[in-house]
Amino acid sequence: MAFALNNDTVTKTYGRWAPVYDVVFGAIFDRARQAAVAASEEVGGRILEVGVGTGISLGYYSARSRVWGIDLSERMLEVARKRVYEQRMTHVEGLSIMDAERLDFQPASFDVIMAQYVVNTVPHPNIALDEFARVVRPGGEIILVNRIGADAGARHLAERVLSPVAHRLGWRSEFPWQHFSAWLDRHKDMRLIERRPMPPFGHFSLIRFGKVVTGPIRTDPRDEAAYASTGNLEA
Ligand SMILES: C[S@@+](CC[C@H](N)C(=O)[O-])C[C@H]1O[C@@H](n2cnc3c(N)ncnc32)[C@H](O)[C@@H]1O
Secondary structure, eight states: OOOOOOHHHHHHHHHHHTTTHHHHHSGGGHHHHHHHHHHHHHHOSEEEEETOTTTTTGGGSOTTOEEEEEESOHHHHHHHHHHHHHTTOTTEEEEEEOOTTSOOSOTTOEEEEEEESOTTTSSOHHHHHHHHHHHEEEEEEEEEEEEOBOSSHHHHHHHHHHHHHHHHHTSOSOOBTHHHHHHHHHOTTEEEEEEEEETTTTOEEEEEEEEOOOSOOOOOHHHHHHHHTSSOOOO
16 A cells, blocks of 8 residues: 655654654764754854754754754654753744744745755655745755665665655655755755765765855844744743
């Protein structure tokens, strides 16, 4: 039976992962998480972490960052809220239930959009990437950690065979770089800054896209107000 990724299956699947997520997916992916946070902090300012999950990376930010986390799964966010509360993370401004494909933020409201292990879990990756490009400011960056599938060979075959299993676990095993290059071709306002292989086995990459500055940068005070009124601040 085909098992497609959609918001319902994602919510149910990550609802089940929530209590054990950090134990299963913690240490193995931590080097890439730390690298992504370091890259985000090089840009600095207001950071939107999409698919923040249990908030496993939130402790890596310094106090000078201002981080807003969103996720589709309430149960993953419950773990994140507990973590933020217990560790008194004042740099976390908010945690909200929100769909990466329908971001409830004004255009250009963030300096950085960060998403780790997320783009290959959302039902429509292109729509999510379009949203990231919309809400990042010119001169800002989209920073991703993502699995990059093989284009050919034995690994490519294995990824295709394992695809239904991966979908049941809540992600795609096959995700060729071509997804990103085709998206980039459509977005003349975005450019690739860096693509760096990440452990384990270099099957993942840290990817940085920069939003091109085309005119003078203005800060609209209304964006500030819209940001402050979006989502909740239960953290
Ligand atoms: C593999 S986990 C990654 C969690 C965390 N970023 C990490 O580093 O471990 C994927 C996360 O993306 C969330 N997610 C999947 N689709 C989403 C969507 N459309 N909008 C927001 N979050 C989504 C899932 O609920 C889950 O928490």
